[in-house]
Amino acid sequence: MPLELLRTPPPKERADAARNRIAVLEAAGRLFAEHGVEAVSMDQVAAAAGVGKGTLFRRFGDKAGLAAALLDARERVLQEAVLHGPPPLGPGAPAERRLDAFVDAYVDYLLEHLALVRMSETASPGARYRIGAYRFWHRHLTILLAGTADPEYAAHAVLATLAGEHVGALLSELGPERIRAGARRLARAAL
Amino acid sequence: MPLELLRTPPPKERADAARNRIAVLEAAGRLFAEHGVEAVSMDQVAAAAGVGKGTLFRRFGDKAGLAAALLDARERVLQEAVLHGPPPLGPGAPAERRLDAFVDAYVDYLLEHLALVRMSETASPGARYRIGAYRFWHRHLTILLAGTADPEYAAHAVLATLAGEHVGALLSELGPERIRAGARRLARAAL
DNA sequence: GACAGTAACGGACCGCAGTCCGGTTCTGCA
DNA sequence: TGCAGAACCGGACTGCGGTCCGTTACTGTC
Numbered sequence: 001m002p003l004e005l006l007r008t009p010p011p012k013e014r015a016d017a018a019r020n021r022i023a024v025l026e027a028a029g030r031l032f033a034e035h036g037v038e039a040v041s042m043d044q045v046a047a048a049a050g051v052g053k054g055t056l057f058r059r060f061g062d063k064a065g066l067a068a069a070l071l072d073a074r075e076r077v078l079q080e081a082v083l084h085g086p087p088p089l090g091p092g093a094p095a096e097r098r099l100d101a102f103v104d105a106y107v108d109y110l111l112e113h114l115a116l117v118r119m120s121e122t123a124s125p126g127a128r129y130r131i132g133a134y135r136f137w138h139r140h141l142t143i144l145l146a147g148t149a150d151p152e153y154a155a156h157a158v159l160a161t162l163a164g165e166h167v168g169a170l171l172s173e174l175g176p177e178r179i180r181a182g183a184r185r186l187a188r189a190a191l
Numbered sequence: 192m193p194l195e196l197l198r199t200p201p202p203k204e205r206a207d208a209a210r211n212r213i214a215v216l217e218a219a220g221r222l223f224a225e226h227g228v229e230a231v232s233m234d235q236v237a238a239a240a241g242v243g244k245g246t247l248f249r250r251f252g253d254k255a256g257l258a259a260a261l262l263d264a265r266e267r268v269l270q271e272a273v274l275h276g277p278p279p280l281g282p283g284a285p286a287e288r289r290l291d292a293f294v295d296a297y298v299d300y301l302l303e304h305l306a307l308v309r310m311s312e313t314a315s316p317g318a319r320y321r322i323g324a325y326r327f328w329h330r331h332l333t334i335l336l337a338g339t340a341d342p343e344y345a346a347h348a349v350l351a352t353l354a355g356e357h358v359g360a361l362l363s364e365l366g367p368e369r370i371r372a373g374a375r376r377l378a379r380a381a382l
Numbered sequence: 383g384a385c386a387g388t389a390a391c392g393g394a395c396c397g398c399a400g401t402c403c404g405g406t407t408c409t410g411c412a
Numbered sequence: 413t414g415c416a417g418a419a420c421c422g423g424a425c426t427g428c429g430g431t432c433c434g435t436t437a438c439t440g441t442c
Binding site for chain 3: 207211247
């Protein structure tokens with residue numbers, strides 16, 4: 001399957017459903033920013049959005065899904081840059097440089113939205129590996145790592161070092177710069 | 192701090208406390224084996240052990256702690272082999288061979304107790320990085336990886352590929368053998 | 383062996399994520 | 413414009429992990 005098609009297509013929805021989706025995302029974004037992702041319950045989000053709890057869960061599945069939806073816009077910018085942006089992040093540069101550029105960009109993204117990313121990855125077991133964004137990055141890395149012994153495994157391994165849980169735990173111990181440098185070094189070593 | 196001291200010392204406890212600890216571990220082990228870790232609630236464990244819920248939580252902290260306690264005996268065997276066992280797992284072999292031996296042994300351990308390990312790592316956020324066992328393995332790998340640019344980071348990275356969540360998600364996609372081979376390859380690449 | 387002090391006990395209690403289903407609202411079609 | 417049926421709504425409900433605190437039972441001392 002080509003990389004393009006792994007990007008989630010927007011499903012057609014009824015007018016009231018769209019209105020509610022926007023209300024929920026706005027309320028959730030505001031509450032999360034104000035009190036922190038962990039401290040806000042789904043009841044509070046539903047109440048603030050003026051929406052029933054059932055609606056909230058039917059649309060987003062669980063708290064991880066809501067976090068993923070909030071990250072979606074931000075992540076699409078990154079995906080777009082990888083697909084059609086200028087090198088070295090976009091196509092045209094050698095794999096080694098694209099790998100560096102990807103790790104840098106992804107670490108930036110991660111550090112900026114760490115709490116939300118952790119929530120999107122850990123709220124339900126295995127959530128991280130199911131969402132479309134993960135499959136997208138995995139595919140991208142598999143292509144960049146073509147030629148190694150097992151590119152699919154190597155891609156998973158590089159992403160493992162970029163998991164929100166992992167980076168979050170290492171942040172206080174090593175600081176952002178060692179994390180960034182280490183992830184670059186490991187990705188190159190995998191190549 | 193020397194590697195030896197990272198092993199959790201057994202705290203002295205009152206007679207009734209010891210009795211209850213054993214009753215809980217037995218009941219939990221039986222229930223988990225019978226119904227699966229996910230499907231058993233802490234209330235059920237407490238009831239089966241003939242113990243109050245408060246007792247259960249005071250002793251083990253949370254469900255992750257209970258899982259970790261159940262794994263403890265098994266993990267100590269591995270730790271013992273690394274500290275004082277024969278090479279290449281124990282001391283005496285070159286770092287590269289010890290690294291391979293460690294990855295092999297740890298993957299064996301992981302595949303045998305995957306559900307329990309996942310529970311011990313994911314029940315509360317960051318739990319994996321707090322438990323003594325993680326610090327032990329991290330220390331061991333840091334020593335084996337001495338000489339690389341950032342041994343501490345590299346050790347964390349190798350452990351990231353051995354996280355229960357990660358291996359569990361990859362298992363159905365890649366199968367155990369590619370996971371084992373990939374982890375070995377990555378650990379060598381980090382060296 | 384009795385006693386005081388303290389560590390451990392246990393179950394009622396809380397807030398949360400997630401489910402269910404009777405009622406409501408929208409939309410495509412005639 | 414009126415209608416039929418599907419899609420959506422919402423809040424009461426469930427079971428869970430985790431906490432709290434009045435009660436109980438162990439242990440070291442005299």
